[in-house]
Ligand code: SF4
C-alpha cells in the first residue's frame with residue numbers, strides 16, 4: 001500500500017537527539033541517495049497549491065494566516081493560465097505527469113473550484129484536494145467526477161462525526177481517499193473514536209493519526225501528549241482491507257546506503273530518525289514538486305528556499321535542474337518525498 005498524501009501542516013519534527021539507532025536506521029552520512037520506492041511516483045510532479053485563505057473552521061492549532069481570509073482569491077483566468085504554463089513546462093517539455101493538490105484554508109471554499117479542477121483535467125493533469133469535509137454532501141457530486149485523489153481531515157473541535165462518517169462512506173469507493181485524524185490532546189478520545197469508526201467502514205483507503213505541532217510554522221515542537229496518548233498513537237493499527245491499486249503520487253522513499261544496502265522509509269521514520277537533514281545534498285525540488293502560496297508566490301518546495309516568481313506575472317520561470325539544499329532540515333512531507341542525492 002502506498003503512503004497517501006499527508007497534511008503538510010500536521011507532521012511532527014520533534015525528533016530525538018540520539019540519532020537513528022532506536023529506529024534501526026543508518027546515519028545520514030552512510031546514505032548516498034533517496035529515491036521513490038514506487039517507480040510510478042517518479043513520473044509525477046506535485047504542484048502543492050494553497051488556493052484560498054478562507055476556512056469555515058477555527059481549529060486551535062491553526063493560524064489566522066491560513067484561515068482568516070486575509071488574501072483575496074485569485075481570478076480563475078490567472079489560475080487557468082498558471083495551469084497551462086505548468087503543463088507546458090513539466091508535461092510538454094519534460095514528459096512528466098502533473099498532479100495538482102489544492103489546499104487552503106478550506107479548498108472547497110474557493111469559488112471557482114469546479115472550473116479549476118475541470119481545466120486541470122482538460123489539460124491532462126491530475127487533481128487532488130485537501131478538505132475538512134464540511135462541504136454539504138450533495139455539493140461533492142459536482143467535483144467528484146474531476147477528482148483523482150481526496151484527503152479528508154477530521155478536526156475534533158469542529159468536524160461533525162456523523163456527517164464526516166456519512167461522507168467517508170459515500171466517497172471512498174468512488175475516489176482514492178486518505179483520512180487524516182487530527183489528534184488534538186483535549187479531544188483525543190473523540191479523534192480516536194473517529195479513527196476506529198473509519199477503520200470499520202473503509203476499504204482501499206488510508207488513515208493517519210496525525211500528531212499536531214504547537215503552531216503551523218515549520219520547526220515548531222509537537223503539542224504535549226501524555227505518555228498514554230503517545231503509546232496509543234504509536235500502536236494504533238490503521239490498516240483497512242485493500243483489493244485494488246489506488247491512484248497515488250507519493251509514498252515511501254527508497255534509501256540507497258553506501259554499503260549497497262537498500263531499504264524503504266516513510267515520512268514519520270525520516271522525521272523520528274532525523275534523516276530529514278539534507279543540507280548540501282542535491283534535491284529535486286522544483287523538478288518533482290513546486291509550491292504555490294496563497295498570495296500567488298511560487299517556490300520549488302514548501303521549504304521556500306528557491307522562489308520561482310508569482311503566478312500573476314509572466315516572469316515566472318520553472319527550474320530545469322536540481323537545487324542544492326541550503327536548509328538545516330526539511331519539514332514538509334511533500335518536500336521530504338522528493339528525490340535527493342548526496343555529493344561525494
Ligand atoms: S480546517 Fe484546516 S485550515 Fe481550517 S482552521 Fe482547521 S486546520 Fe486551519
Ligand code: SF4
Nearest residue numbers: 283303325327330335
Ligand atoms: S529543505 Fe528544501 S531544498 Fe532542502 S531537501 Fe528539503 S525540499 Fe530540498
